[in-house]
Amino acid sequence: MSHDEALQRPTLRFLTxxxxxxxxxxxxxxxxxxxxxxxxxxxxxxxxxxxxxxxxGDDIDFALLxxxxxxxxxxxxxxxxAYRYFSTPRRAFIVADTPGHEQxxxxxxxxxxNADLAILLVDxxxxxxxxxxRHAFIVSLLDIRHxxxxxxxxxLVDYDEAVFTAITRDFGALAEQLAFKTVTAVPLxxxxxxxxxxxxxxxxxxxGGTLLQHLESADVDEDRRDKPFRLPVQWINRPNLDFRGFCxxxxxxxxxxxxxxxxxxxxxxxxxxxxxxxxxxxxxxxxGDAVTLTLTEEIDxxxxxxxxxxxxxxxxxxxxxxxxxWMSDEKLLPGRSYLMKIAARVVPVTVTDLKHRVDINxxxxxxAKTLGLNEIGVCNIATSVPIAFDSYTDNKTTGAFIxxxxxxxxxxxxxxxxxxxxxxxxxxxxxxxxGKAARAAQKHQKPAxxxxxxxxxxxxxxxxxxxxxxxxxxxxxxxxxxxDNVRHGLNKDLGFTDADRVENVRxxxxxxxxxxxxxxxxxxxxxxxxxxxxxxxxxxVEPGEFLEIFVDAPIEACIARDPKGLYRRALAGExxxxxxxxxxxxxxxxxxxxxxxxxxxxxxxxxxxxxxxQAQGFIARF
Amino acid sequence: xxxHLPIHLRRLEAEAIHIMREVAAEFRNPVMLYSIxxxxxxxxxxxxxxxxxxxxxxxxxxxxxxxxFREMIAFRDAAAKRAGMELxxxxxxxxxxxxxxxxxxxSSVHTQVMKTEGLRQALDKYGYDAAFGGARxxxxxxxxxxxxxxxxxxxxxxxxxxxRPELWNVFNTRIRPGxxxxxxxxxxxxxxxxxxxxxxENIEVVPLYFAKERPVVTRDGSLIMVDDERLPxxxxxAPRLERVRFRTLGCYxxxxxxxxxxxxxxxxxxxxxxxxxxxxxxxxxxxxEAGSMEKKKREGYF
Numbered sequence: 053m054s055h056d057e058a059l060q061r062p063t064l065r066f067l068t069x070x071x072x073x074x075x076x077x078x079x080x081x082x083x084x085x086x087x088x089x090x091x092x093x094x095x096x097x098x099x100x101x102x103x104x105x106x107x108x109g110d111d112i113d114f115a116l117l118x119x120x121x122x123x124x125x126x127x128x129x130x131x132x133x134a135y136r137y138f139s140t141p142r143r144a145f146i147v148a149d150t151p152g153h154e155q156x157x158x159x160x161x162x163x164x165x166n167a168d169l170a171i172l173l174v175d176x177x178x179x180x181x182x183x184x185x186r187h188a189f190i191v192s193l194l195d196i197r198h199x200x201x202x203x204x205x206x207x208l209v210d211y212d213e214a215v216f217t218a219i220t221r222d223f224g225a226l227a228e229q230l231a232f233k234t235v236t237a238v239p240l241x242x243x244x245x246x247x248x249x250x251x252x253x254x255x256x257x258x259x260g261g262t263l264l265q266h267l268e269s270a271d272v273d274e275d276r277r278d279k280p281f282r283l284p285v286q287w288i289n290r291p292n293l294d295f296r297g298f299c300x301x302x303x304x305x306x307x308x309x310x311x312x313x314x315x316x317x318x319x320x321x322x323x324x325x326x327x328x329x330x331x332x333x334x335x336x337x338x339x340g341d342a343v344t345l346t347l348t349e350e351i352d353x354x355x356x357x358x359x360x361x362x363x364x365x366x367x368x369x370x371x372x373x374x375x376x377x378w379m380s381d382e383k384l385l386p387g388r389s390y391l392m393k394i395a396a397r398v399v400p401v402t403v404t405d406l407k408h409r410v411d412i413n414x415x416x417x418x419x420a421k422t423l424g425l426n427e428i429g430v431c432n433i434a435t436s437v438p439i440a441f442d443s444y445t446d447n448k449t450t451g452a453f454i455x456x457x458x459x460x461x462x463x464x465x466x467x468x469x470x471x472x473x474x475x476x477x478x479x480x481x482x483x484x485x486x487g488k489a490a491r492a493a494q495k496h497q498k499p500a501x502x503x504x505x506x507x508x509x510x511x512x513x514x515x516x517x518x519x520x521x522x523x524x525x526x527x528x529x530x531x532x533x534x535x536d537n538v539r540h541g542l543n544k545d546l547g548f549t550d551a552d553r554v555e556n557v558r559x560x561x562x563x564x565x566x567x568x569x570x571x572x573x574x575x576x577x578x579x580x581x582x583x584x585x586x587x588x589x590x591x592x593v594e595p596g597e598f599l600e601i602f603v604d605a606p607i608e609a610c611i612a613r614d615p616k617g618l619y620r621r622a623l624a625g626e627x628x629x630x631x632x633x634x635x636x637x638x639x640x641x642x643x644x645x646x647x648x649x650x651x652x653x654x655x656x657x658x659x660x661x662x663x664x665x666q667a668q669g670f671i672a673r674f
Numbered sequence: 675x676x677x678h679l680p681i682h683l684r685r686l687e688a689e690a691i692h693i694m695r696e697v698a699a700e701f702r703n704p705v706m707l708y709s710i711x712x713x714x715x716x717x718x719x720x721x722x723x724x725x726x727x728x729x730x731x732x733x734x735x736x737x738x739x740x741x742x743f744r745e746m747i748a749f750r751d752a753a754a755k756r757a758g759m760e761l762x763x764x765x766x767x768x769x770x771x772x773x774x775x776x777x778x779x780x781s782s783v784h785t786q787v788m789k790t791e792g793l794r795q796a797l798d799k800y801g802y803d804a805a806f807g808g809a810r811x812x813x814x815x816x817x818x819x820x821x822x823x824x825x826x827x828x829x830x831x832x833x834x835x836x837x838r839p840e841l842w843n844v845f846n847t848r849i850r851p852g853x854x855x856x857x858x859x860x861x862x863x864x865x866x867x868x869x870x871x872x873x874x875e876n877i878e879v880v881p882l883y884f885a886k887e888r889p890v891v892t893r894d895g896s897l898i899m900v901d902d903e904r905l906p907x908x909x910x911x912a913p914r915l916e917r918v919r920f921r922t923l924g925c926y927x928x929x930x931x932x933x934x935x936x937x938x939x940x941x942x943x944x945x946x947x948x949x950x951x952x953x954x955x956x957x958x959x960x961x962x963e964a965g966s967m968e969k970k971k972r973e974g975y976f
Contacts, residue, residue: 063682134818135811137864144682146862158839165841287695291728299724301692301843330726341684342691342724355699379839393844396699452842461848463838 064270067148067163069191070173071183075204079173079242080136080149083264086249087138133163142268157412157426158379160187161466164194165452168272171200171263172223176209176239180222186412188226193375193428193468195445197233198272202263206255207241213257229415238263279339280364281305281313282442282450284395285357289344297328297344298353300396303449305361306338307345312362315353316440321362323348356397358440358450366450369472370438371404377428380457380464384423385551386431387558389588390464394453397439400591401455402558405432421551423465432473436591444468459583459638492571495529498670499568501593502661504577505586505640506603507632508618509610511649511657515603516577518658523573528671531567533560535578548629554585561589568593573670581631583638599668601661602640605649607632683871690717690859691724692843693822694806697857698731700847701804704857707793708734708754708761710746711923712879713808713860716868718757719877720859721806733760735805737796739788740765741776741925743901749880762800766792776927777906784925794830797854804847804855812864822861828852866946873939882920884942885934889913896930921946 068076136147148163164170170191174184191199201223209215216239227235238247239258246252249264282303289297307313307324314321327334328344337343345359353359360366378384384403392401409420409429423429444451455465492499502519504512513534523530539546543559546552557580567574580586590598610632611619622630629635640646645664647657665671679687697704706721708714721730734754738747754761766774769787776784797805811818821837823845838846849855860868872879889900891913898905900913905927907913918931919942936942 063685135862136818137812137862139864139866144864162839162841166843286692287699287725289725289728295727297727299695301688328727330723340688342688342695344726391848393846395844396696448842452844454841454844454846456846456848461846461850463840463846466839466841 063144063146064169064267064272065146065148065167066169066171066267067150067160067167067191067196068171068173069150069160069163069187070202070204071175071178071181074173074175075242076149076173079171079202079204079248080147082242082245082248083147084136084138086245086264087140133159140264140268145267157186157190157428158377158466161190161194161377161379164191164196165466167194167196169198169200169267169270170196171202173202173204174219174223176203176206176215176219179219180226182413184223185226185414188223188230189410189412189415190377190428192230192232193377195231195448195468197231198270199227199232199235200263200266201235201237202242203237203239204242206239206246207244211239211246211252211254213239213255216258236260236266238266279304279447280366281307281311281359281361282366282447283307283313283343283345283359284397284450285353285355285359286396287355288353295346296350297346298359299342299344300359301342301449302337302339303395304339304447306336307343308336309333313347313359314362314365315351316358316360316366316368317438318352318357319365320351322351356395358395360440366440366442366447367472368438368440370435371432371473372441373407373430373432373470373473374453374467375410375428375444375470376403376423376431376455376468377466378423378425378464379466380462381425382457382460382462382464383550384429384455384465385554386421387551387554387588388582388584389458389591391456391458392433392435392453392467393456394439394441395450398456399439400436400458401433402588403431404434407431421549430470433467441469441472443471457584458587488569488571491569495571497528497571497573499571499573499597500665500670501564501568501574501576501589501598502601503580503586503589503598504575504601504603505580505643506649507605507607507610507637508579508630509613509615510603510605511654512577512579512603514654515647515649515657515661516575518654519661520575522658522662523665523671526671528573529571530573530575533564533567533574533576533578548635550582550629550635553581553629557582557585558588561585561592564589565592568597579631579637581635581637583640586640599645599664600640600643602643602646603649603657604639604646609650679871679874683867683874686860686863686867687720687723687871689843689862690720693845693857693859694721694724694730696845696847697804697806697855698725701855703800703802704732704804704806705735705762705797705800705802706730706732706806707808708736708750709808709923710736710742710750710753710880711808712868712872712883713810713863715753715877715879716863716871717806717808717860718753718759719875722757729758732806733762735762735764735796735800735802737789737792738763738765739784739792739925740770741784741788741904741927743880743882743899743923743926743929745882746880746923749878753878762796764792764796764799766795775904776925777904781928784928797830802854803849804857806857806859808860809858810863810865810868811858811861820858820861822858823847824856824858825849826854826856830854832856866943869939869943869946873943880923882923884939885917885919885937887915888918888931890916890918890931893927897932898929899926899931901926 068080070076134149138145148167150160150163172187203216203219220237239255240247240263246254247262249262251262283300284303285298285300287299289299309324309326311324312321313324325346325348327337386403386406389400389402392399406420407430408417409427411418412428420429442450451469453467454463457464504516506512520530520532538560543556546556560576564574564576586600614620621627622633631637736750766788774784774787809817821840825838826832890897891900897918919934920929920931923929936945
């Protein structure tokens with residue numbers, strides 16, 4: 053076959069996974085070597101490296117070719133996803149090499165997200181291990197339908213057919229619980245090249261084809277073309293007033309001029325006018341193509357909208373169930389606000405309910421309050437606005453999302469949407485005849501939340517009490533929510549773990565919001581150690597209504613004061629999760645007001661607050 | 675997207691377009707690093723397609739070490755003009771004043787000062803929060819693990835242990851003020867893909883990629899073209915006229931030529947398919963020590 057013919061075949065993206073020492077990197081190195089994808093200069097560097105770092109005596113250690121970063125070479129393990137490229141006369145390949153170490157589940161999920169096929173490596177001497185089950189589960193979760201079970205190191209069990217048969221049978225039992233379309237088992241030795249690209253003379257009992265043959269012939273073209281049309285809009289192209297193009301990559305289906313499409317969110321419909329390309333308009337485009345469409349009618353479309361076939365629209369909801377793979381050292385906390393990026397859309401979301409964690413060793417459901425690094429859970433997620441989506445098994449583009457930590461900007465989790473929650477559509481907000489503005493006007497005041505945050509013993513409650521007294525004296529209608537008091541009633545079921553602290557603040561925020569609806573000035577005195585939750589409360593109410601007041605006292609001063617004797621006990625180890633001692637406090641970066649609470653008397657601090665409220669027009673000047 | 679392209683290249687092109695549109699939509703002030711080579715030519719071509727009929731909403735930036743081949747500079751100016759895009763050329767004037775050159779200072783210092791520091795100066799001066807680069811993962815080992823969206827601290831450092839996971843084609847573009855992102859739309863292309871795409875799309879490239887008689891001398895086993903009088907010759911030494919071409923282009927005293935008769939694109943692709951050396955073999959800056967590229971990247975090299 054000529055070079056040009058080879059390029060007519062779609063590239064196969066596959067990943068290799070297996071336990072530590074199963075020989076993943078060796079397998080890829082061997083594939084590259086046998087396909088002449090290692091150049092002379094790379095090979096001579098490899099021989100040099102093999103002598104320095106290698107683990108296979110005088111032979112070439114193919115793993116060194118694949119393990120790229122210096123640190124990894126020293127440790128002898130792959131710590132990240134590495135992408136490798138090779139081609140045969142029949143097909144081009146992109147290989148994701150993913151780690152076997154159990155703490156690196158996140159990297160494996162990353163590699164799996166863009167793969168069409170997975171090679172699961174098993175050491176013939178060891179058979180299926182816990183890690184094999186985990187990897188098989190993640191491969192299935194990310195909806196890779198095709199699996200090759202590579203029974204490696206078969207040379208170390210004397211090319212024994214019985215060993216191969218037993219492992220294949222064990223895997224068959226495991227695969228029954230998972231959603232694979234095809235499973236192919238190959239006995240091989242990556243180190244010596246048996247059944248890699250050439251059939252092995254040492255295993256006459258096996259006639260099922262080499263690893264390379266299976267890779268070359270794998271039919272993974274799960275055709276997105278037959279699915280309904282979806283185009284997440286990435287970019288609006290407006291070079292001049294006469295042209296308005298909608299740009300994006302087609303997630304599924306096909307499109308032609310004349311097709312009726314709908315904006316999934318608003319429900320507005322329009323007709324496709326042109327598929328614009330530099331070399332001339334196109335007659336059609338299909339899944340995977342990056343296009344620019346123009347429409348006959350002028351309708352409102354923005355980045356993040358999903359254009360869909362008018363007759364087959366995706367669900368639109370603000371609550372759904374999803375599988376989440378957690379990828380951050382900071383635990384997932386229900387109630388905390390994260391940013392969700394789904395296709396071209398970014399919206400704030402909260403996990404409203406963590407239903408269970410999945411034990412990836414046996415697929416059992418475990419009760420969980422949080423998700424830690426490399427844990428997988430099923431949760432309900434609420435978005436701040438309704439969004440269009442599909443289930444992940446229907447569409448890997450409109451059904452997949454990442455969760456971003458709003459403080460660090462880290463990619464904290466990856467999610468796969470299961471289904472919309474009907475609850476969202478059935479609970480309609482009750483329109484109220486008397487509104488917030490009317491209630492506030494009757495009291496001649498402006499509602500606000502004064503949020504006092506700071507360490508225990510900083511003087512939050514003392515200052516808040518003084519402020520309330522002063523406001524009350526001026527005829528302002530107020531209410532006070534105090535951390536300690538709330539925990540005796542509304543939040544008596546909550547403790548002091550990170551997860552419970554988040555929920556504590558979320559509930560208080562919701563109550564404070566209801567109080568502002570009543571037109572009140574709400575004083576809240578809570579340690580509230582996390583920036584994310586303070587921001588959550590801020591976003592619950594109208595812009596300008598939330599005033600963050602940082603009662604800033606040095607920890608030493610708080611310890612010296614210790615009004616409730618808590619620091620003494622925390623320092624003695626008697627109280628766990630104590631802010632400032634065994635749990636961190638995230639200082640506000642831009643509070644509306646910062647009070648120097650170390651030395652200044654509380655009375656003066658309260659006056660500062662009153663002055664600020666006057667300056668901002670919350671209360672009248674006298 | 676192009677209907678005449680093989681499916682394999684069509685997908686690579688679509689992926690690059692997708693990445694460029696994400697950057698245009700989500701960053702305040704992006705820029706495209708334009709280094710004049712074949713990868714830059716492809717990247718620019720894809721950018722023009724991604725935003726057609728508009729002009730790409732970002733300028734081109736060339737960090738000029740002042741030691742590029744003369745043909746490269748002429749090609750650069752013509753290419754930017756054809757594209758209708760603004761071209762910003764930045765030279766590390768401090769390095770020039772200090773007399774830094776590949777000849778006098780050696781490849782490692784020259785690259786650090788004129789390229790890495792020059793790039794950081796330019797990014798800081800214009801306040802770019804995202805910069806496209808034409809690097810590919812198949813070029814070098816440490817590149818294989820680079821993200822498509824590669825996060826850089828406010829001091830432009832790359833931390834290989836703290837990269838964001840990248841799933842599907844959903845890219846986390848969020849950064850803090852002062853931080854930036856390096857973005858590599860051609861990450862998944864191979865050298866051969868680049869040349870095939872150039873052929874199918876009729877993209878112009880610098881003529882140095884094609885064989886021609888050129889004046890060369892031998893330095894440390896590499897064929898170095900004598901592009902101007904700044905390259906010192908040994909007493910009595912005269913450049914030899916030899917039929918050579920370049921697989922990769924950089925500063926002329928640091929870029930080794932190969933003997934070749936491939937004067938056309940088809941001949942060159944055929945020659946490359948039969949080749950047994952990798953393209954970076956001609957780059958003198960990589961051979962200092964193993965892991966040298968990774969060290970440069972941590973310091974802010976592209």
